[in-house]
Amino acid sequence: MAALLGFSNQGSATHLMGGNLAYEYVMQVNDSTFRYKIIFKTYTNCGVNSNIPFPEASVTLGIYRDTVTANLPLQTLMTINLTDTTLIEPALPNSCTVGSGVCIIEGIYIDEIDLPKNYFGYHLYYNRCCRNGDILNLDNPGGRGMVFHAYIPPTLVENSSPVFSDLPMPFLCIDDTSSILNTAFDPDGDQLLFAFVDPYEDGPYPPFQPNPPATISWPLPTVPWLNITYNKNFPFGPNGYAYINGATGYSEYMSPDTGKFVVAVEIKEYRNNQLIGISRRDMQLLLLDCPFNPPPSLSNISGSGQTSYTIEEGDSLCFPITFSDEFGDSLTMVVVSPIFDTSVTNPAATVTTPVVGDSVVTSDFCWNTACDQGQGLPYIFTVSVQDNGCPPKTKDVVYEISVTDFVGPTTITGVTSVCPFATGLTYSVPSHPGATYSWTITGGTQVAGGTTNSITVDWDGPGIGIVALITTSSLGCPDGPININVTINDYPA
Incomplete structure (x- = not known):
């Protein structure tokens, strides 16, 4: 037993x-x-x-x-x-x-x-x-x-x-x-x-x-x-x-x-x-x-070598991924991530995988991000490169792509209590390079400034006026709206 x-x-x-x-x-x-x-x-x-x-x-x-x-x-x-x-x-x-x-x-x-x-x-x-x-x-x-x-x-x-x-x-x-x-x-x-x-x-x-x-x-x-x-x-x-x-x-x-x-x-x-x-x-x-066989190594030639990137939503990013083998072994590169899957990420990034090379192997990563792809956590993809030495050795690298939200102005500056039919009042926000500004006025009329960061408003009669703003980045991504309420006072009795 x-x-x-x-x-x-x-x-x-x-x-x-x-x-x-x-x-x-x-x-x-x-x-x-x-x-x-x-x-x-x-x-x-x-x-x-x-x-x-x-x-x-x-x-x-x-x-x-x-x-x-x-x-x-x-x-x-x-x-x-x-x-x-x-x-x-x-x-x-x-x-x-x-x-x-x-x-x-x-x-x-x-x-x-x-x-x-x-x-x-x-x-x-x-x-x-x-x-x-x-x-x-x-x-x-x-x-x-x-x-x-x-x-x-x-x-x-x-x-x-x-x-x-x-x-x-x-x-x-x-x-x-x-x-x-x-x-x-x-x-x-x-x-x-x-x-x-x-x-x-x-x-x-x-x-x-x-x-x-x-x-x-x-x-x-x-x-x-x-x-x-x-x-x-x-x-x-x-x-x-x-x-x-x-x-x-x-x-x-x-x-x-x-x-x-x-x-x-x-x-x-x-x-x-x-x-x-x-x-x-x-x-x-x-x-x-x-037996001794060093693994492949990530090359820092011609733009390869960096593994962490930060871009703003709506922007594009392309860079090469290159590995080499000091013993001259053949290499196979495999890249994996949901960011290459259009059913998960839309628009998806692109990369050629798998790729085979003789002592050097290269693939190009590209991603044209959309305006809703900014997030607090980085996107991740992995690269594994294996040689054909004895025994085969693998080098693994994790890449992180941070896509930040476009953050426009958060506060509108201007007078918030005015006389009825007041004219020529200025409302503005800090300037963002390349941004455009879409203003909406309730209870008054925008008379100058167009789509710049500073406008002029003529107000109507007594009531509540509103200055609202949507800011669009140079990459075409909107943020907002933000607004400021304006009290249009009545005439003194």
Whole structure:
């Protein structure tokens, strides 16, 4: 029996490497029911040492009601069938054997579910035994289950979770700083904050594939690290390195040791400074000893090299994106973002992708923005360039394009109390270069100034007059209206 249990534990432990749960708000079905699309992505080890080299045909999630208490009750179970798969293998050139036995399959599970109105939201939860027993940065990793989680805000808050734009890397090389984008795009335009977190755990085991329990405790339990030298910010120990950009999710990793290590990245969504969503990605990273091959580098020649831009809405922006490889390897560039998708961004930016080059690769980014595309958060797109060295190395870069709103004058200066039929009174605003000014007068007549920033008004008889202004930028984008009320006094008795 002990031998049989040991085999079962190994069979449960050597295939699932990570994943993430996500959801999309679909519609309000009726006054008390809301529909969501649930998307679960898993990453399965399909290498030669995997006991289960293909994603499971179906998975069962638990959906729990948030009750603002420590124990969250099960609302319903949801079984989702496997919808699609993607094979992830290193693109090794001929005669290169580094990582030749490594492969990952992304499994995608998608289905819709109707949930009753809830003023506290729901927690999506999937648990699975077990983590691989040879993970180096956890205590007793083979006895630790994996938990995938996402939080849906109260149903009256229409929200969809962020979407990760990249696939996991099959492996990284020791003593080499490697990047993983972890970049996610939010369909609602919410502010996203990224952070390393302690991975969740489940157990004890057996059973090795339990159904979600009747209740879960909140906050969820997290894994114990191997010792005090390992933690969420130092997943490779004190001699390793890990960095994450809190605004974009771009991360870097360096380990001096070969082996398997676990990291987790959490995304918190904020809308109007209120936390409305939580999701995370759990990843197992494989570190190998590799021959030296520096990754491609971003060139600063002919206008390339800058990664952050600011323009005003209505303006145009074009710049080259150029990478080179010091070893002369062939390069492949891939650019990803919703700003190139006309169904999401209109007008959309343009770029040629993918692009292949011999030691140098270039693509041109262009965007003719419209007057309604200014926003408080930058638009983001990612560029990944891979060489064909041994092993192939990738350079990831995140670009940020800030499109600011046109802000015209905010206050009109002029007399606000006048005699009846007063003439020749001046009303003005500070001048904006290239702007035009459209004035509207109620209770009087504009007699001079045209579309300049300073006009002359003749007022009518007693009552309330109004001077209103819409300012249009040199790029054709309007702001306003603003106005000033003018009291047209009666004649003295």
